[in-house]
Amino acid sequence: KLPAKTVERLSEYRRTLINCMNHGKEYIYSHELAQFHHKTAVQVRRDIMLMGFSGVQRKGYKVKEMIDAIGRILDYKNGQNVGIVGIGHLGTAILQYFTGKRPKLRVVAIFDVDEKKTGREINGVHCYHVDTIPEVVERENIDLGIITVPPEFAKETAEGLINAGIRGILNFTTVPLNVPEDVYLEEYDMITSLEKVAYFARG
Amino acid sequence: KLPAKTVERLSEYRRTLINCMNHGKEYIYSHELAQFHHKTAVQVRRDIMLMGFSGVQRKGYKVKEMIDAIGRILDYKNGQNVGIVGIGHLGTAILQYFTGKRPKLRVVAIFDVDEKKTGREINGVHCYHVDTIPEVVERENIDLGIITVPPEFAKETAEGLINAGIRGILNFTTVPLNVPEDVYLEEYDMITSLEKVAYFARG
Ligand SMILES: NC(=O)c1ccc[n+]([C@@H]2O[C@H](COP(=O)([O-])OP(=O)(O)OC[C@H]3O[C@@H](n4cnc5c(N)ncnc54)[C@H](O)[C@@H]3O)[C@@H](O)[C@H]2O)c1
Ligand SMILES: NC(=O)c1ccc[n+]([C@@H]2O[C@H](COP(=O)([O-])OP(=O)(O)OC[C@H]3O[C@@H](n4cnc5c(N)ncnc54)[C@H](O)[C@@H]3O)[C@@H](O)[C@H]2O)c1
Known part of the structure; x- marks a missing residue:
């Protein structure tokens, strides 16, 4: 089980990412996510690695993939x-x-x-x-x-x-x-x- | 200005202390407050010192005084x-x-x-x-x-x-x-x- 603070951050990232998706934004950089959430780039990159992403993406991370990755961590698959x-x-x-x-x-x-x-x-x-x-x-x-x-x-x-x-x-x-x-x-x-x-x- | 996390803790302590007062509990020990809030005794004692209390109280801290101390920090005196x-x-x-x-x-x-x-x-x-x-x-x-x-x-x-x-x-x-x-x-x-x-x- 992850710490409560980590679960909170993942939940908050997901809300932002869903918002991005609803506004047609398909890619996001870690520094953008960090800015949105007033977190350090270090913290966000650590969370991104936790989600299973590795390496820097040239045009940013695919928003939809990140939403799904968070879902695999936060959600119970049967609901x-x-x-x-x-x-x-x-x-x-x-x-x-x-x-x-x-x-x-x-x-x-x-x-x-x-x-x-x-x-x-x-x-x-x-x-x-x-x-x-x-x-x-x-x-x-x-x-x-x-x-x-x-x-x-x-x-x-x-x-x-x-x-x-x-x-x-x-x-x-x-x-x-x-x-x-x-x-x-x-x-x-x-x-x-x-x-x-x-x-x-x-x- | 205090950090946001400190303001949050003081606000949460005050809610607990008001509850204590409403239930006739006039004194509280730092370890009791720590238990209520799932915080370490160290953290709570640090916050208690921030409130202006020093030294250990034999029968605990006076709940009303602690509520007032938090008010002096959190509230704007004119409202x-x-x-x-x-x-x-x-x-x-x-x-x-x-x-x-x-x-x-x-x-x-x-x-x-x-x-x-x-x-x-x-x-x-x-x-x-x-x-x-x-x-x-x-x-x-x-x-x-x-x-x-x-x-x-x-x-x-x-x-x-x-x-x-x-x-x-x-x-x-x-x-x-x-x-x-x-x-x-x-x-x-x-x-x-x-x-x-x-x-x-x-x-
Ligand atoms: N953050 C949360 O956890 C959470 C939980 C529940 C609801 N919400 C949100 O809170 C908001 C209110 O929810 P609700 O269930 O009370 O909705 P509601 O429809 O019952 O109430 C909205 C009120 O705003 C008034 N209103 C409409 N346009 C307005 C305007 N331009 N300026 C001022 N007032 C206006 C309406 O007349 C109505 O009285 C919604 O945005 C909802 O999505 C958030
Ligand atoms: N945490 C917060 O920030 C916050 C904010 C607003 C309200 N509140 C609290 O949320 C609660 C609800 O507020 P509200 O404005 O919706 O109140 P409300 O009076 O509008 O609604 C209460 C509902 O509970 C029902 N109810 C009464 N007794 C019940 C019982 N024994 N079992 C099941 N249902 C019962 C009532 O029929 C009613 O539909 C209150 O305790 C209020 O103090 C908390």
């Missing part, structure tokens, strides 16, 4: 299934944004308690009541869970997902969760992003 | 004003979540183009049409902008904010933005967070 719990403002934004973005990461089910949402399809994904998490996680082979419920339900939601067999959680509620050692937990709080902006924006 | 552009699913989630969380970071205005939203108060904050960004940014002394508009409007939104005088931007649209050297840009893409979960969750 992984994702469930989202809590389809409010944030959950809806994530569902709409993420759907279709990464072929190897599929949102296969979403969960809520609101009867106006459960039993319906939202953005083409079926919304189930949270009480069905045990059977739906098993039936749909859900590997990863995204938690976007109100803070007071964060812990019980995580427990429900873990008891159902989920081994990876992305928690947006900013409530600290205690998870077993064999569960990978990632959290994000926009406050930290904003505090960085606030700190560096002032003269 | 900074924040505007959010694009009050859809993501913008609304951020507005509701962030309001009141950090006394020195105040959302003073929000902007949209949707006539059902502009001219009204949402979560106690006045929603203006984006055409008024130049005058409202100046009148309300907005320092920082959060961009949560659809991707096709990301670039023009950033340009509008920068022309109006904003020097710090937090961009959630995942469209790459080119900003002048004196503008600080932070971006976030949940895909990178999810790809980390996906990578580390599988056996």
Whole structure:
């Protein structure tokens, strides 16, 4: 397993490379990638070697090949299934944004308690009541869970997902969760992003 | 100015410490903070010295004092004003979540183009049409902008904010933005967070 920082960089490179591809840019030099990501040329070249490229390319690396190389490292070849719990403002934004973005990461089910949402399809994904998490996680082979419920339900939601067999959680509620050692937990709080902006924006 | 990684750690410590305070925990040891954040005791002790604490405390550091110490480093004492552009699913989630969380970071205005939203108060904050960004940014002394508009409007939104005088931007649209050297840009893409979960969750 690679270090988390390396996984992050590869993910970020891939986003940039997909952008390049969407804008018709077919080749990229390592120094361009380094500039985009404010990384040193040394770091980028090391990552490029990790991707399996060797030697300098005269007109740069083929963007499509680099995207595929990163995919071979980052993605699980059979793909992984994702469930989202809590389809409010944030959950809806994530569902709409993420759907279709990464072929190897599929949102296969979403969960809520609101009867106006459960039993319906939202953005083409079926919304189930949270009480069905045990059977739906098993039936749909859900590997990863995204938690976007109100803070007071964060812990019980995580427990429900873990008891159902989920081994990876992305928690947006900013409530600290205690998870077993064999569960990978990632959290994000926009406050930290904003505090960085606030700190560096002032003269 | 501190390095970005240090600012990030201080912000994350503060979130943990605020959580401690809300749960009645008044003292914390450096090794506890290290554990919470999966950092080495060495790193945490270095950060604690940076905060102005010296020497070991027998029953741990006073949580409230540490929160204040971080505030003296991270916050601008007069506070900074924040505007959010694009009050859809993501913008609304951020507005509701962030309001009141950090006394020195105040959302003073929000902007949209949707006539059902502009001219009204949402979560106690006045929603203006984006055409008024130049005058409202100046009148309300907005320092920082959060961009949560659809991707096709990301670039023009950033340009509008920068022309109006904003020097710090937090961009959630995942469209790459080119900003002048004196503008600080932070971006976030949940895909990178999810790809980390996906990578580390599988056996
Ligand atoms: N990490 C960040 O930067 C950040 C940013 C914004 C919001 N948030 C947090 O994200 C969460 C969602 O925010 P939001 O604005 O979308 O809230 P919201 O109130 O709009 O949505 C919450 C949704 O969860 C559902 N729900 C309620 N109880 C549930 C339960 N027990 N199980 C499953 N679903 C349940 C509700 O019916 C609703 O659909 C909150 O915890 C909020 O604090 C975090
Ligand atoms: N970074 C991430 O991880 C992440 C996650 C989710 C969504 N997103 C992105 O965030 C953005 C917002 O997503 P959403 O689900 O809230 O979308 P949305 O469609 O629900 O909301 C967009 C809002 O912007 C307003 N708007 C449209 N044109 C505008 C303009 N020119 N100026 C100002 N406001 C304008 C709309 O009226 C609406 O209120 C999108 O770009 C989406 O791709 C990013």
